[in-house]
Amino acid sequence: MTTLDNSYYQAINWNAVEDIIDKSTWEKLTEQFWLDTRIPLSNDLDDWRNFNDDQKENIGLVFGGLTLLDTIQSESAIEALRKDSRTPHEEAVLNNIQFMESVHAKSYSSIFSTLNTKAEIEEIFEWTNTNPQLQKKAEIINEIYLNGSPLQKKVANVYAETFLFYSGFYAPLYYLGNNKLANVAEIIKLIIRDESVHGTYIGYKFQLGFNELSNEEQEEMKEWMYDLLFTLYENEEVYTELLYDKLGWTDEVKTFLRYNANKALMNLGMVPLFPDTANDVNPIVMNGLSTGTSNHDFFSQVGNGYLLGTVEAMENDDYLIGM
Secondary structure, X not given: OOXXXXXXXXXXXXXXXOOHHHHHHHHHHHHOOOOHHHOOHHHHHXXXXXXXXXXXXXXXXXXXXXXXXXXXXXXXXXXXXXXXXXXXXXXXXXXXXXXXXXXXXXXXXXXXXXXXOHHHHHHHHXXXXXXXXXXXXXXXXXXXXXXXXXXXXXXXXXXXXXXXXXXXXXXXXXXXXXXXXXXXXXXXXHHHHHHHHHHHHHHHHHHHHHOOOOHHHHHHHXXXXXXXXXXXXXXXXXXXXXXXXXXXXXXXXXXXXXXXXXXXXXXXXXXXXXXXXXXXXXXXXXXXOOOOOOOOEOOOOEEOOOEOOOOOOOOHHHOOOOO
């Protein structure tokens, strides 16, 4: 029998899981698998035709920005995180996350192809690839993926998953609460359901590494984390004004951002920074954050938005460890 010392490559053994969180996260993510092709986006065209130009512009820019972030998450983030996996099962979970981030990015293009003309789509991507605020946050996050420490990469990932996406999520959640663009919002809710697991899982892995640091190293990491969050939030304020000033929603979107920034810190086991709570967020939008979804495919038995089993969103407490 060959010993481990002589192994060239070791097979992954799911019957010998080192960290039960890896197994439970894998099961959660595979249970809630979905694809955008089963969401009837064309049913939203009547709502779309009744939107004014400012509303249409906002949705286009929102989804352009989300596409860019999900592209980074699928192309750079997981490659960066995979190098520092603690277990082979963590690598498997990250592979799952990487694929779903690609599904997310593609989903926005499905929305574009339903609602927009070819010329409009080209304009949206031109804006996305040149907007200073959007490119700045892309650069900040991606540079950490390329050059940061293992723990810094995890912080950047959680900030993206649990904070930076939410300036874009606000608009479709608001429309959902007003019975508009229900199928577009269905995709956003499915994405949010994924991101809630991604953010808490990576946050948990961060906490494992953070607890191995000395007290001095922990304080240095905390200072870096909060400084980074301030930098990202300042940029996000300008980005939010650009997206929402014409609709008069800017202040309430910023409240939503601060609430989600706190959630990101909590995923990392840190103390919230901002005073904003769920009670301060527009209740219509907070209601949309619930991860239950509505479509049902009776032929495939994919129900309540793509449930392949009885799936509930994992709570942050499932991933918290002693700090």
